[in-house]
Amino acid sequence: MTCRRKWIQISIIAAIMLVLPFFFPSGYYYRVGALVFVNALSVVGLVILVGYAGQISLGHAGFAGIGAYACALAPTHLGLHPAVAILLGALISAALALLIGRPILRLKGYYLGVATLGFGILVSMVLSNERALTGGPDGMSVPDLGLRSLLRDMGWRISGGEFWYGLNAVVLLIGIWIALNLYQSATGRAMRALHGSEVAAQTVGIDVPRIKLQAFVISAVYASVAGSLLALQNGFITPEVAGFMHSVEMVTMAVLGGVGSVLGATLGAAILTLLPQVLTVFAEYEQLVLGLIMVLVMIFLPRGLLPSIVAKLRGRGE
Amino acid sequence: MSILEVKGLGISFGGLRAVNDVSFAVKPGEIVSVIGPNGAGKTTLFNMISGVYMPGVGQVFLEGQDITARAPYLLARQGLTRTFQNLQIFQEMTVLENVIAGFHLTERGPIWADLLSWPSARKRAGEVRNGAYELLTRVRLEKAAEEEAGNLSYGALKRLEIARALAMSPKVLLLDEPAAGCNAVETEEIDALIAELAASGIAILLVEHDMKMVMRISNHIVVLDHGEKIAEGTPTEVSRNPDVIAAYLGSEEETAHADG
Structure with a gap:
């Protein structure tokens, strides 16, 4: 992918982000948009791990949980500013990913899936059971980021929805930019190479365990930052953020959109975040529909929505 | 001075001695071929030299340094790499x-x-x-x-x-059947390419079934049968060696039976 294509992709998403609010029937949709961007951020991280490096994680919500609770706990207990708490959460997630990634990334396929699943469940159990600290399953409140009041002081009055829509959009764009940079870099190419053939990757001097670990840590940081933003924008957080269903949602979004494509992953996140909003009936059957979508995509569009559409269009063009 | 040296290399898989006590050396710019009937242990030998398998016994030296059982990516960093019989693209x-x-x-x-x-x-x-x-x-x-x-x-x-x-930019290049599945024209192209690479100073270790190609481009040939080195020498020496002829005729008879 050339540099030009990278900027075209980023411009398309930025343009959509800018134009969309003109069609919002009410201020509520800023909130929905902000949620789409947060989910897309963690899915873009997953694309790096799953799409680039070919490693599965069924426990990435664990890192989202760490990011979320860092923002809930660090300001009250350590007196840190919530913005600094985002960085702290990312740092803890990265350190933890480094620690657990070393042993579990030796595993392949299902085994890696189960090991990461175990990690996710562990985090969500700790968050549920440490009542004294986290308030248990009932969750806990998260302090305000404080940026909006800063803007107000500067004479810029915007609603909470508008603020989070804007902030998350900017963070997501940065996340996409970094993921696309990685794609066309030596490290990203090494990730995609070991995805194709580990043994061949080694013969060109690629340190396979190290590159896998880098992908794991980077994607953990994405999930952590997304978790932090989610906690801050909701002002409240429960252990569900680290739960198994959240991990499955992330993977489904990635697979639906196209796990090898950053743009596709964003699309997948948008669709699966919007569906329950559009079809309220969907909420009760969420898990059922998630499963169904997963099965259908795997059968009919194994490369995901966006890459399949692009391939179809190209095929027609030739 | 040889750049790659293999000393007494051997490996067993569950009691079966796939490769036993194989030694040879490759100099820079030299093309050394490993030949032998199917199942003679050629690819296993390659896998041991390139760090994919850990040898049971013996040693591999690269530029005088013991590199036995070193991870493939480290070997790559020292200038040894390979291609694969079944493509790894x-x-x-x-x-x-x-x-x-x-x-x-x-x-x-x-x-x-x-x-x-x-x-x-x-x-x-x-x-x-x-x-x-x-x-x-x-x-x-x-x-x-x-x-x-x-x-x-x-x-x-x-x-x-x-x-x-x-x-x-490898110093030593292991090619595992580079011409397998290629037509005559493609084989000739690969043939010329290999000769060119050797001329540029790369030491080449080759496993190949196409005997015409092997005889044409090799400086030195190592013959394996049932995991043992049964002969070694220039193409002319090897092609006149009675043990080699026996090993190959034997296998050709078997193939003839199989085809019949």
């Missing part, structure tokens, strides 16, 4: 990207620079891109540069694999 990457991936050791830098697309990272990428194009031209795949590697023909993929291996 990065299927979902473009042809050009496959070769660029071969430049990993030249291109890699700090990861933060890669994540931020820092000028230094872009500079590294730009430099190896030109090198990759040159290599593709050398194996006559420059027109397919932007195609997805998975779409290429078998013979083209064989050449791509060699181009990728060359990207890391």
Whole structure:
């Protein structure tokens, strides 16, 4: 992918982000948009791990949980500013990913899936059971980021929805930019190479365990930052953020959109975040529909929505 | 002075001695071929030298240094690489990207620079891109540069694999059946390419079934049968060796039976 294509992709998403609010029937949709961007951020991280490096994680919500609770706990207990708490959460997630990634990334396929699943469940159990600290399953409140009041002081009055829509959009764009940079870099190419053939990757001097670990840590940081933003924008957080269903949602979004494509992953996140909003009936059957979508995509569009559409269009063009 | 030296190498799989006490040496610019009937242990020998299998006994020396059972990526960093009998291509990457991936050791830098697309990272990428194009031209795949590697023909993929291996400027190159599945024209091309590489000073260790090719380009031949080295020498010496003839005639009779 050339540099030009990278900027075209980023411009398309930025343009959509800018134009969309003109069609919002009410201020509520800023909130929905902000949620789409947060989910897309963690899915873009997953694309790096799953799409680039070919490693599965069924426990990435664990890192989202760490990011979320860092923002809930660090300001009250350590007196840190919530913005600094985002960085702290990312740092803890990265350190933890480094620690657990070393042993579990030796595993392949299902085994890696189960090991990461175990990690996710562990985090969500700790968050549920440490009542004294986290308030248990009932969750806990998260302090305000404080940026909006800063803007107000500067004479810029915007609603909470508008603020989070804007902030998350900017963070997501940065996340996409970094993921696309990685794609066309030596490290990203090494990730995609070991995805194709580990043994061949080694013969060109690629340190396979190290590159896998880098992908794991980077994607953990994405999930952590997304978790932090989610906690801050909701002002409240429960252990569900680290739960198994959240991990499955992330993977489904990635697979639906196209796990090898950053743009596709964003699309997948948008669709699966919007569906329950559009079809309220969907909420009760969420898990059922998630499963169904997963099965259908795997059968009919194994490369995901966006890459399949692009391939179809190209095929027609030739 | 030999660059690659194999001393008493052997390995057993569950009691079966796949390779037993094999020794030989390769000098820079020399083409050494390992031949033998099917199942003689040629690929197993390759896997031990290239660090894929850990040898049960024996040692491998690269430039005088003991490299026995060292991880393949470390061997690559010391200048030893290989191609595979069953192709190992990065299927979902473009042809050009496959070769660029071969430049990993030249291109890699700090990861933060890669994540931020820092000028230094872009500079590294730009430099190896030109090198990759040159290599593709050398194996006559420059027109397919932007195609997805998975779409290429078998013979083209064989050449791509060699181009990728060359990207890391190896001192020792192990080629496992580079001409397998190629037609006569493609075989001749690969033939010429290998001779050219050796002339540029690369030590080449070759496993190949095409005897005409082996006899034509090898400086030295090592013959394996049932995991043992039964003969060694120049193509002329080896082709006159009674043990070699017996091993090959035996196997040809078996094939004739199998075909009949």
